[in-house]
Amino acid sequence: MARVPKLDPEFCCFRLRTGRSKIHGWGIYADQDIPANRKVIEYTGEKISVTEAGRRQNTPYLFVLNDRCMIDGAVGGSGAEFINHSCAPNLVTRIVRGHILFMSLRPIRKGEELTVDYNYDDTDETMGCICGAPNCRGTINIKDESGELSKCSTPPSVRPKSGR
Numbered sequence: 335m336a337r338v339p340k341l342d343p344e345f346c347c348f349r350l351r352t353g354r355s356k357i358h359g360w361g362i363y364a365d366q367d368i369p370a371n372r373k374v375i376e377y378t379g380e381k382i383s384v385t386e387a388g389r390r391q392n393t394p395y396l397f398v399l400n401d402r403c404m405i406d407g408a409v410g411g412s413g414a415e416f417i418n419h420s421c422a423p424n425l426v427t428r429i430v431r432g433h434i435l436f437m438s439l440r441p442i443r444k445g446e447e448l449t450v451d452y453n454y455d456d457t458d459e460t461m462g463c464i465c466g467a468p469n470c471r472g473t474i475n476i477k478d479e480s481g482e483l484s485k486c487s488t489p490p491s492v493r494p495k496s497g498r
């Protein structure tokens with residue numbers, strides 16, 4: 335059952351649009367120039383426990399919030415769940431007070447597809463990557479320097495900031 339991509343303007347800080355992606359299926363595109371270091375869109379969805387997430391293995395839109403909770407973008411997602419992975423992304427994830435924000439890493443031109451590094455770890459199924467970036471690591475999973483998949487259970491970019 336394919337979902338029709340839809341953006342919720344309430345969670346978009348710039349003009350964005352959906353479109354067919356060269357990377358995978360549907361993607362989200364900038365529909366205006368976006369400066370660096372700006373909040374672009376919030377990743378929303380149903381907040382569920384890790385245990386519940388284990389029961390929902392078929393949802394492709396789970397996002398790690400912290401050690402206990404995940405966000406299922408398939409339920410009440412803002413559209414950010416359609417942003418594809420790239421090994422050379424133009425967005426970075428920041429978790430602020432339980433909110434998952436996608437910030438621009440660099441200036442993004444109108445018409446560019448928005449991408450983020452999913453940072454899947456070795457507890458996730460190994461997923462091949464075809465993002466086309468010159469530094470593409472070949473999988474969506476993070477590998478450490480020895481070439482082994484990272485042992486980190488919560489990738490740095492999806493860790494909540496302590497004390498904030």
Ligand SMILES: [Zn+2]
Nearest residue numbers: 421463465470
């Ligand atoms: Zn890649």
